[in-house]
Amino acid sequence: MSAIELYSYQKAWIQDKSRFKIGMQARQTGKTFETTLEIVDNCFEFATQARKTKWIILSKGERQAKEIIKEGITPHAHAFNIGAKETSYEWDSGQGVYNVLEVSLAGGSRIIALPANPDTARGFAGNVYLDEFALHRDSREIWGALYPVISAGYKIRITSTPKGKSNKFYEIFTSEGDLWSKHRTDIYEAVAAGLPRDVEELKAGLNDADLWRQEYELEWLDEAEAWLPYELINSVEDDRAGIPQNYQGGKCFIGNDIGRRNDLWVAFVWEAIGDVLWCREIKTLKRASFADQDKALDSLMDNYDVVRIALDQTGMGEKPVEDAERRYGRHKVEGVLLTLNSKQHMANLGKQYFEERKIRLPLGDTALREDLHKLRRIITPIGNIRFDADRDSSGHADRTWAAFLGIYAASTTERQVKRSPVGSMSKPNYG
Helix, strand or coil, X not given: CCCCCCCHHHHHHHHCCCCEEEEEECCCCCHHHHHHHHHHHHHHHHHHCCCCCEEEEEECCHHHHHHHHHHHHHHHHHHCXXXXXXXXXXXXXXXXXXXEEEEECCCCCXXXXXXXXXXXXXXXXXXXXXECHHHCCCHHHHHHHHHHHHCCCCCEXXXXXXXXXXXXXXXXXXXXXXXXXXXXXXXXXXXHCCCCCCXXXXXXXXXXXXXXXXXXXXXXXXXXXXXXXXXXXXXXXXXXXXXXXXXXCCEEEEEEECCCCCCEEEEEEEEEECCEEEEEEEEEEECCCHHHHHHHHHHHHHHCXXXXXXXXXXXXXXXXXXXXHHHHCCCCEEEECCCHHHHHHHHHHHHHHHHCCCEEEECCCHHHHHHHHCCEEEECCCCCEEEECCCEXXXXXXXXXXXXXXXXXXXXXXXHCCCCCCHHHHCCCCC
């Protein structure tokens, strides 16, 4: 422990031996580092007493669970000189099969990491670490499944940045009473403790007031105006989405939001697997020439079996739509003018696909998550409804509109071919 430099807030976290402990920290302040250090330190303490213990790490997804082992647990174990033998295997819960990464330490202690869901939460008994719990899909169901397991006397550690109020992390952190030991460290407190960060540079680089308040100042933002709340976004994220190599060869649909100077150019590729649209790739360009935009779209057309493309025809989109019709054929290309009515239609359609879980989005794509969440439904003084988002360094909800355009392209094609399903539309639901 003495060989590792810790900031005061990290020392306070590790030295707090409370059974029920929850921490809310700003991004980039080391919450995973300090919690994995505490876990390894606990295993080391047991080893010195010729005893063994077990920790279960439940993370948002499989990749995140592996990162915690590879970048946190194993390096700490080597620093403590207690060994770290990693093994991976499949665990069949009876309800599903999950990939598990396990670390065995000297003295017999074990640390097991796997993706969080109600099934895995009840499947292993031991001390538990819930990493970025506000991002977990079905957080209340996970907690309901987990609590009986830890009630046998095990410790529970929860860390996260806030993600709105519609999740179990918010409920636990704001609960009354003395059961939970609560730690809170925003970016200002972390820097005051010695964390080497330039606050003004971070804030200017992020260039998003709401995101700064949430991720760095740890405010519970009201989600009443958000068209797609975090809980809804969480529900459709999947480890296997957003990876071009996972393309199954099925029919694809592309939504293309056109931007050049201030906004992003975004092409969103969906593959239809059964009745679910899987995100396969998101291509973004900024301040790119029209020629470079054309090359990017041509590349996507070459790599996927694209049935239909819906392009933003508003403003500077007129020429790209004409060019796309000439290159790919009018039967594949539809230009969409982003008016109040068309935006409302696509926003409603997109939300329907979210709510019915008919899409799968990449897990852990922060830029996409925040882009989706920034979209607001606004009622004008004369009673009209419009959908808009603040413009910042990451664009103007450009990824969101590209995604919605792609969903629209798939939905219109589905109506046209409903009587005679095409290709992979009849495939089973996998990714």
